[in-house]
Amino acid sequence: MMAAWEFNQFAEDKILVDKWSPDAVVGYAKRHDLFDYVPSTKTLYNWIDEGKLSVINMDLAMKLRRSTKKAKSAENKKILGTSIEERPESVETREEFGHWEIDTVLGHKSKDNALLTLVERKSRMEIIRRIPSKDASAVTDALSDIFSEFPNLQDTFKSITSDNGSEFSKLAEQGKKLQIDVYFAHPYAS
Known part of the structure; x- marks a missing residue:
């Protein structure tokens, strides 16, 4: 003592x-x-x-x-459309072809070019396209080109799931026009 x-x-x-x-x-x-x-x-x-x-x-x-780090609040993050929670179980269990996940990838050398990737959940089929920038109009244009390549669009693309990135801000509108269900992951889920 x-x-x-x-x-x-x-x-x-x-x-x-x-x-x-x-x-x-x-x-x-x-x-x-x-x-x-x-x-x-x-x-x-x-x-x-x-x-x-x-x-x-x-x-x-x-x-x-010293200030402690505070958890980022997701309350100001805009939810762009239907939540991933509302996806049918057939999408979750990968029982049915036609449900896709979409994302963009930036290269480390160029800030302008990006890749748009689509992966079909059941078959793991991939569609990858180079896009000029990681913005909503580039994504919308690339998707329009991709969709035009498939004659049976509604059989091939039943749903698309994305994150809440600003590059997907027009995705719900585009999906609605083409009768494709679009779901968005939770903000800050990655």
């Missing part, structure tokens, strides 16, 4: 007078083998929070400036 009391006096002096951080106090005491017992930095912070030392958080410059 005496060792803990001596350490506490040392810690209070170094923090209050010399303006050391709790981590510096613990590191110095361990490196120079000053006490029989030296707590971990976390334990020292806990003791300060619990009032076991005469040091308070206001005395710790870094703890006052």
